[in-house]
Amino acid sequence: MSDETTKPDGPDEPTLAHTPAQPDVPEPAESEPAVSEPAVFEPARTAQAPAAGTAGKGAPAAAQARRLTGAGALIGLLLVLLGFTLVVQLKSNSADKAYASLRQEDLVTILADLDAREDRLQQDIAVLEASRRELVSGAASRDEIIKKAQERADDLGILAGTLPAQGPGVLVRLEDGSKKITANHLLNAVQELRGAGAEAMQIDSPSGSVRVIASTSFVDVDGGIVVDGVRLTGPYTIKAIGEPRDVAIAMRFPGGVVDDVTRDGGNVIVNEPGTVDITTVRSAPTLEYAKPVS
């Protein structure tokens, strides 16, 4: 009889104290419903079963049998309920094991944790996005700088003659006539071309090619012209990249290259081939004394 929560100790001892006088009659009654005696039923109800049983052997059995209909049914009902709720609880617990069975304060704690975590993660996101923006813009500006520097290097390389070049331009062919083409004629032609906006020039001749740059020199020698230390012999072809019409017109100015050369017995042919390829390159000089001023 230790089944009560609230007052377990009280009933336990008394009932145990009562039972020695009473044989184990009440139990079998459950399985064998016997004769019912309403008269005995009442005292059995009011007092504890063992106490009622003291009257005689047959009476308590009858009382038990009688009670089976009421209390037994109730017990059965309670046990049905117990099994039912047990299964329901087991099922609901295994169904949503996560949060459904948690109580309010636990849920509040979890929620607060999640909020804090979300805040942290949001901060992380903000930081990472900022650094990403920085990197992207940095990469973009770095690319831009590299591109600009590359363009500048290309321009300078073409001007200095260290890079081959290609573009619209003219071919000016100077042929020896009755008199030889002199260094003067070549220099005139080069200057005229430069003045007309030629950006890159190269002088071809059967004996070699020379890229014309700012420091190019022309020296008359026997049987030819030495340009920057390379001995060239006629006919000479000057390839120039620039606005073709401007350059061609500049050649034909009265008193210009064409006039000059033909008067001296030479011959000039100006061609506009569309695209001019300047292929001869020089190595960049190594500067020993001059340093850039940053």
Place this chain on the structure above:
Amino acid sequence: MIAVLALIVGVVLGVVLNPTVPDALQPYLPIAVVAALDAVFGGVRAKLDGIFDDKQFVISFISNVLVAAFIVYLGDKLGVGAQLSTGVVVVLGVRIFGNVAAIRRRLFKA
């Protein structure tokens, strides 16, 4: 015998009907089940001791469930629901252990 049958019927009903626990009952049902189990074990022990009483069983069963649920409810209202239900489960668990030990001693004499 009838008790076992009733228990089985209840289990079968629970499996077949497959109801969901209403939210209001969520915190109390587990405790109530444990309390009822305590009553059942107590009843089995009393049966084996030959002192089983229908009325006492019914009353103890119902009062167990109600008191357990009430304690949990009170705990929730007081803001110590989790701790109190833990306490109730511990107490009931100790009692169940005691009852089972008594049953064991009676059945196996050990």
